[in-house]
Amino acid sequence: MPELPEVETMCRGIAAVAGRQVHTVRFPKSHLCDIEMRPAKPAFRRRVAGRSIIRVRRVAKRVILDLDSTDSVVFEPRMTGRVLLTEPPDRVHVRAVFEFADADHPPLVFWSMRGLSTLRLLTAAQLADTIGPNRLGPDALLVTTAHLHQRLRASRRAVKVALLDQKVVAGIGNIYASEILHRARVHPEIPCSRITPRSWQRVQAETVAVLEEAIRAKGSTLRDGNYRTAADEPGGFQDRHRVYGREDLKCLQCGRGTVRRIVQAQRSTYFCPVCQRKARGK
DNA sequence: CATATGTCCTGAGAGC
DNA sequence: TGCTCTCAGGACATAT
Numbered sequence: 001m002p003e004l005p006e007v008e009t010m011c012r013g014i015a016a017v018a019g020r021q022v023h024t025v026r027f028p029k030s031h032l033c034d035i036e037m038r039p040a041k042p043a044f045r046r047r048v049a050g051r052s053i054i055r056v057r058r059v060a061k062r063v064i065l066d067l068d069s070t071d072s073v074v075f076e077p078r079m080t081g082r083v084l085l086t087e088p089p090d091r092v093h094v095r096a097v098f099e100f101a102d103a104d105h106p107p108l109v110f111w112s113m114r115g116l117s118t119l120r121l122l123t124a125a126q127l128a129d130t131i132g133p134n135r136l137g138p139d140a141l142l143v144t145t146a147h148l149h150q151r152l153r154a155s156r157r158a159v160k161v162a163l164l165d166q167k168v169v170a171g172i173g174n175i176y177a178s179e180i181l182h183r184a185r186v187h188p189e190i191p192c193s194r195i196t197p198r199s200w201q202r203v204q205a206e207t208v209a210v211l212e213e214a215i216r217a218k219g220s221t222l223r224d225g226n227y228r229t230a231a232d233e234p235g236g237f238q239d240r241h242r243v244y245g246r247e248d249l250k251c252l253q254c255g256r257g258t259v260r261r262i263v264q265a266q267r268s269t270y271f272c273p274v275c276q277r278k279a280r281g282k
Numbered sequence: 283c284a285t286a287t288g289t290c291c292t293g294a295g296a297g298c
Numbered sequence: 299t300g301c302t303c304t305c306a307g308g309a310c311a312t313a314t
Binding site: 032033035036078079080093112113114115116117154155156157161224265266 | 284285286287288290291292293294
């Protein structure tokens, strides 16, 4: 599912659209529900057509195209969204097509199987309002140990659940939360208030390490195949998952424990009871 | 204020 | 074969 590494990979995969002028935006008809989109299609098209993209960047789990106006295009793939520079897998789930003034350049396609993805065109003020620091915690690649400790020292929530809270730290999703805590040897059910600074230090270090490694591998494509890069390739990090999706298999870290799956906040959590002992709590 | 739950959406796979 | 059911989980709205 597009979490930070997958969205970062999407951004890098479409970096070449920076500097290009958008000729027009098409919204193919479909029998499916529209994805959430603001403003409505005619206004969206009017404000984007003829504009140049001055920058491609990532904010948490969103892909941003800054235009040469004060507007920014914001793609939020959520579960099944793809940002593609290739032919999409089908016509039915194409949500928007950005065509460039240089007709030789492939169009940028926003494709999503489900209607959970969103597409927005926001002014600078709206952007700050929607995904600025008041709404999101620090980016996971930049988060500090002190931030985690101070922000969560009074929290009774389980650490796994807290890591998924984008207001605490932005960019971690369900797959990487399990991988991070496993490598940091912290049990996912431990209340944040009981985690020592020393353990927060390991969580911080493994957060950066896991996410950077996942970016190098171009993200994780699970068996559902939902995530693809902008060039329509699968990622490679799923082969390096140590716990996620490995229920009942041997722990790849200690070789002794058996990976367990539990459910926290309606989401699967995977961990090794040997590496991540609750009693130790560190 | 902090925390928990419900909701959206579609396709895959299971079970009958 | 074909139907119904459950599950997956991003982020937000609403409830406690």
